[in-house]
Amino acid sequence: MNRNTNTRLVLLLALLAATAIKAHAQAVAKPKLVVFITVDAMRPDYLSRFESQLTGGLARIYKGGAVFTNGFQDHAITETAPGHSATMSGRFPVHTGILTNLAGVNDTTVKLIDAEGLGASPFRFKGTTLTDWLIAKDPRTKVLSVSRKDRGAILPIGKSRQPIFWYASNGNFTTSTYYGSALPQWVQAFNARKLPASYAGQTWGLLLPESSYQEPDSVAIESSGIGFTFPHRESASADTAPRLLGDFPWMDEVTLQFALAGVNALQLGNGPETDVLAISLSTTDAVGHRYGPDSREMHDQILRLDRSLGVFLDSLFKLRNQNDVVLALTADHGMQPYPEVHAHDPNGGAIRVEVRPVLQRLSDALAKAGVPGKGLTYSLGVYEGNGFSFDGGLLELDRQALSSARVNRDSLLRGVAADFLRVPGVARAERISELAHADTVNDAIARRWLHMFGDEDKAAMVVTLAPYNYWATYNLAQHGSPNELDAHVPIIFYGSSIAPGRYSEFARVVDMAPTLAAIIGVPPLEKIDGHALQHAIR
Numbered sequence: 237m238n239r240n241t242n243t244r245l246v247l248l249l250a251l252l253a254a255t256a257i258k259a260h261a262q263a264v265a266k267p268k269l270v271v272f273i274t275v276d277a278m279r280p281d282y283l284s285r286f287e288s289q290l291t292g293g294l295a296r297i298y299k300g301g302a303v304f305t306n307g308f309q310d311h312a313i314t315e316t317a318p319g320h321s322a323t324m325s326g327r328f329p330v331h332t333g334i335l336t337n338l339a340g341v342n343d344t345t346v347k348l349i350d351a352e353g354l355g356a357s358p359f360r361f362k363g364t365t366l367t368d369w370l371i372a373k374d375p376r377t378k379v380l381s382v383s384r385k386d387r388g389a390i391l392p393i394g395k396s397r398q399p400i401f402w403y404a405s406n407g408n409f410t411t412s413t414y415y416g417s418a419l420p421q422w423v424q425a426f427n428a429r430k431l432p433a434s435y436a437g438q439t440w441g442l443l444l445p446e447s448s449y450q451e452p453d454s455v456a457i458e459s460s461g462i463g464f465t466f467p468h469r470e471s472a473s474a475d476t477a478p479r480l481l482g483d484f485p486w487m488d489e490v491t492l493q494f495a496l497a498g499v500n501a502l503q504l505g506n507g508p509e510t511d512v513l514a515i516s517l518s519t520t521d522a523v524g525h526r527y528g529p530d531s532r533e534m535h536d537q538i539l540r541l542d543r544s545l546g547v548f549l550d551s552l553f554k555l556r557n558q559n560d561v562v563l564a565l566t567a568d569h570g571m572q573p574y575p576e577v578h579a580h581d582p583n584g585g586a587i588r589v590e591v592r593p594v595l596q597r598l599s600d601a602l603a604k605a606g607v608p609g610k611g612l613t614y615s616l617g618v619y620e621g622n623g624f625s626f627d628g629g630l631l632e633l634d635r636q637a638l639s640s641a642r643v644n645r646d647s648l649l650r651g652v653a654a655d656f657l658r659v660p661g662v663a664r665a666e667r668i669s670e671l672a673h674a675d676t677v678n679d680a681i682a683r684r685w686l687h688m689f690g691d692e693d694k695a696a697m698v699v700t701l702a703p704y705n706y707w708a709t710y711n712l713a714q715h716g717s718p719n720e721l722d723a724h725v726p727i728i729f730y731g732s733s734i735a736p737g738r739y740s741e742f743a744r745v746v747d748m749a750p751t752l753a754a755i756i757g758v759p760p761l762e763k764i765d766g767h768a769l770q771h772a773i774r
């Protein structure tokens with residue numbers, strides 16, 4: 237080969253390389269729409285367990301996406317509000333300020349619009365989210381967030397006053413006066429269709445022939461022993477049906493239809509900027525609580541969610557070029573099986589743990605020491621005693637009351653910890669100041685508590701049950717602990733900017749917002765806890 241041919245070859249190769257880079261750049265052009273889907277209480281094994289029967293949206297995302305199989309909501313109080321606060325902020329609850337459902341979005345200073353019920357706003361939320369980062373870069377950025385639940389709609393977006401809507405028990409999608417004084421025309425028009433009432437009298441039966449379901453249907457522990465077999469019937473009354481819709485797969489369908497109406501009305505994904513559509517789907521949580529993660533109902537719910545998501549994505553990709561959309565899917569938390577059901581998890585020996593006597597002794601001791609109060613009471617999942625409250629493993633002490641009564645906090649807590657540890661099923665009872673010295677690489681429980689609380693202001697002591705055990709106070713299937721099954725969630729990205737495959741590296745939900753930010757090319761506006769999952773990016 238002479239020098240001339242050689243030069244020509246080099247030039248040709250350079251030209252080919254340049255074309256390849258250009259083609260690559262075209263294929264992975266900056267997305268015009270981020271669709272962030274959070275399925276409430278979706279365990280990752282629902283996807284693997286039912287994979288062969290998935291044909292719709294879950295199939296598309298699970299088979300064609302970047303799937304992180306070792307993904308976690310890596311914080312301790314695995315409830316809906318803290319989970320949703322981590323999804324698009326890239327920060328743990330210790331930094332978002334959203335610690336529990338009860339101290340989530342409920343706000344008595346604001347009202348719902350065209351609905352009755354508790355007001356809601358992000359007033360407790362601290363810091364920024366992907367939405368804020370996008371708006372800072374391009375103020376044309378449009379946003380829509382929808383959910384059955386107020387916290388599921390509000391928290392992924394953070395404090396920004398955007399079109400954020402959730403489902404009210406009267407069948408309307410609503411917002412609060414934090415966001416505006418009236419519903420926009422397109423929401424009023426959607427509500428006027430009275431879609432939820434149209435499910436009155438309908439029956440939820442199996443999607444596939446009965447032989448496709450291996451789970452027994454007749455498990456009496458489910459649904460508190462009432463109505464635990466198929467078919468499940470909606471109220472025949474058009475007035476009552478909307479209030480009960482959340483227990484049926486149709487709720488997810490209605491939420492997705494509402495999201496699509498919003499994409500059209502707001503023209504999301506149709507401009508030069510990158511827009512945000514956040515969707516939270518709640519029926520998987522309702523079905524999980526009522527029937528448990530191993531139920532035939534859960535199997536059918538996942539199949540129906542798959543089909544609804546399929547219809548949604550097909551419709552979305554008719555409206556918008558699929559190459560312009562990047563999609564992310566996760567869950568706000570997982571769920572543990574009923575202690576009495578042993579279908580998929582090694583939960584033999586799991587029990588319902590009764591700590592009431594410990595709390596009674598604590599309340600009595602504090603009363604005797606002169607700390608005022610009414611004795612031990614229980615309501616809405618929270619125990620309150622003299623000078624303390626206890627909610628799902630979190631012990632809060634009234635510092636002022638204790639110091640007025642000259643109670644020594646350190647020795648009190650030493651005694652309480654020892655008392656908790658004598659209860660069968662309690663694995664750990666610790667102070668945040670003790671956990672601060674733990675090996676947080678290997679001790680996931682300590683790490684997850686430290687991702688909730690930075691000091692002992694709100695958490696005098698945290699109590700962790702052994703895996704698979706339940707608090708005795710609550711009848712339905714449970715989540716909320718730092719244990720593996722509550723924290724393990726799907727983390728999936730899908731789209732032309734994503735490198736599909738199975739990734740077994742440790743990943744956290746707080747890594748999702750920085751990954752999307754890296755794909756879009758926007759910098760976070762503050763220090764965040766997550767980092768971009770580079771392997772997922774094409």
Ligand SMILES: [Zn+2]
Nearest residue numbers: 277521525715
């Ligand atoms: Zn739940």
